[in-house]
Amino acid sequence: MKPLYSDAGSGIIFNLVGDVVIGNETLPEGVIMLPISRKAENIVLASGAQMSGIRFYPAFGYGILGQHYDKPTLLLPEQDQLYNLYQIYNELRMQKDNEKRIETLHLWADKNLDFTKVIPDSLEKALECIEQGEAPGQLSTNVELSQRQIERIFKLWLGMTPKHYQRILRIKKTIYFLRLHRNANLADVAQQFGFSDQAHMTREFRTIACITPRQV
CATH class of the missing domain: 1.10.10.60 (Homeodomain-like)
Structure with missing residues (x-):
């Protein structure tokens, strides 16, 4: 268990395997869209749990995704039309080395996300x-x-x-x-x-x- 301190940012969690709990929300395996962090919450990872993630600076999440989420929300595969997040999710699951996962996330972000002029x-x-x-x-x-x-x-x-x-x-x-x-x-x-x-x-x-x- 570790504290997630508030940073006014948002993000995406790829829950690859195992039980993960943020605050009072148990996250299923899959692509989880995170709300804006307004106050600290604890994250609890069960033994053997594996996850990767992307953290957006304040306002960048809305600029990239075009919406806010009220709580950690499972993105359904049929809703994944903008950035092919389940494609990267499946790639991350096949990899066992964390350095490779970080490299995979960087390559995906470079290809799919444009951080120029994201916010006014x-x-x-x-x-x-x-x-x-x-x-x-x-x-x-x-x-x-x-x-x-x-x-x-x-x-x-x-x-x-x-x-x-x-x-x-x-x-x-x-x-x-x-x-x-x-x-x-x-x-x-x-x-x-x-x-x-x-x-x-x-x-x-x-x-x-x-x-x-x-x-x-």
Whole structure:
């Protein structure tokens, strides 16, 4: 069992063999379309289970697949008309070496996925601004859209508000920092990453990462 921390991204799992559980969802063997990650969940793999996967950056999943999923969803073979995912699934099942599987996924992605201009320039700019610490309420000063238009484009492409995306990103950065600095003073860390205080940081961790900062 391992935690899957929220990253605001989505993805595809190729459940090759065995039992896999994410949160409360038991995944059947096959091609599984993943929802946008808004909060952490545990993944449990039974002994002997094998899986491969593709992870999309925030908004890229919608740009490539053209839709969101509310929960892990089995893609039926008759629905697989866009990217021949069951063809790659069958190839992955025949391979026993993980390096070969990674190479196979790379070759498939290079052939089938076009990552140029996947998302609108305005959204890409807004994501960069938040990454650099811009307050979500001030995005309209750097993006040629009104605040209401920015809210709508985030809801469509990411399934969340700019504020929620900022919260996920801040927790993600804080977790990475705490993993590198095990003895860091939590009050100082809270200030460094823009939380109002340590208690605020702890509340945000419990909401989004489902753990406390000390449990990282």
